[in-house]
Amino acid sequence: MRIKGWLGRADQTTKVKGMFVHPEQVAEVGQAPCRASGACAWWWARAGEQDAMTLRAEAQATTRASRRKLAETLQAITKLKGEVEIVAPGSLPNDGKVIADERTYT
Secondary structure, eight states, rough: OOOOOOOOOSSEEEEEETTEEOHHHHHHHHHHTOSSSSOOOEEEEETTTTEEEEEEEEOOOOOOHHHHHHHHHHHHHHHHOOEEEEEOTTTTTTSSSSSEEEOOOO
């Protein structure tokens, strides 16, 4: 009898809509000129039969244009469309994770 090995990934890389997304890509989006300041994190969720992606970025205040530019940067880097949410500085968890995969499988 053998013990079953790892199932799935042991790192923060995740697969969405058939494409791998890496933590380095989160950092690259976070360093984009359109970013104000603070941390960035991606949330993945399952919406019906679709994967949904949301980039949450900490910033003091942003304009609609800067949020749109951030969404365009996100799409250019990952080749995936996603929502952009601006949150108050310090509101993202400081747990070391930059990708939160909230999908559930049955």
